[in-house]
Amino acid sequence: MADPMTLQDRPADAPASLDAFARRLQDMAPGLPKRLRQCADHVGRNLDRVAVSTVADLAEGAGVPPSAVMRFCQIMGFSGFSEMQRLFREDYGGARPDYATRLRALREGAGSSPGALLAEFIDAGRASLERLATQANETAMETATHRLAAGRMIHLAGFRRAYPVASYMAYALERMGVAAMLHSGAGHLDQSQAISADDAVLAITFAPYSAETVDLVALAQKRGARIVALTDGVASPVALAGVTVLTVEEVDFGAFRSLSATLAVAMALAVAIGTRRGTV
DSSP states (O other), X not given: OOOOOOXXXXXXXXXXXXXXXXXXXXXXXXXSOHHHHHHHHHHHHOGGGGGGOOHHHHHHHHTSOHHHHHHHHHHTTOSSHHHHHHHHHHHGGGGSOOHHHHHHHHHHSSOOSHHHHHHHHHHHHHHHHHHHHHHOOHHHHHHHHHHHXXXXXXXXXXXXXXXXXXXXXXXXXXXXXXXXXXXOOGGGOOGGGGOOTTOEEEEEOOSSOOHHHHHHHHHHHHXXXXXXXXXXXXXXXXXXXXXXEEEOOOOEETTEEOOHHHHHHHHHHHHHHHHHHTOO
């Protein structure tokens, strides 16, 4: 039986920060019906997971149907789950220290000379590559290559930390004569409208996940494009149904994460696509 809860008590405005969300959750939870209270309790215990969860994930964790999660979002003041999750994704970066904090921690630690730092980053890169060597999924790589090579145009999406990887892929594919489009967000141009069902998309994103990349994948999925995601785990918001997922775990040093393993995967994909297309 569904909860006898209506939306008449829904707050006029959605919380503008995670602190405001937590305060509203605390105020409203005691008066919620059973299923919505289960949602509130589960979300309250897993605030760090909302940014990377789906409606189905939260529903399963709370022991409620997905419709209860959607109603919970509305009771909290949001139009739906996507709007609520956007708040968490915008604040998700707070889980990692900013660059000033990371640099201060390195300065306060021992061995912060350029040579010592280089040695530490080399070790982190080596560890990332060794982990990739043991965990790489050859079947997923083969599937990803086939799907990308079959696209009329390959759309490359990678923002913030993932941008160097996406831009390298664009360069490598262009040199091999493979049609590719780099989605950079320059000038706030929305290039996602160029994606069609005949195209392929390579989406590259890592926690804290780029909202631009997540949105582009959702649009590409609606248009029926072939999608490959290069990300850090199956809980990533771009690891959707029908998406070929390649996972890479980078080892960090001083909260600075390497791109060594990610670039190795990107290089392998680029050359494999060129080979499959007969351009190299």
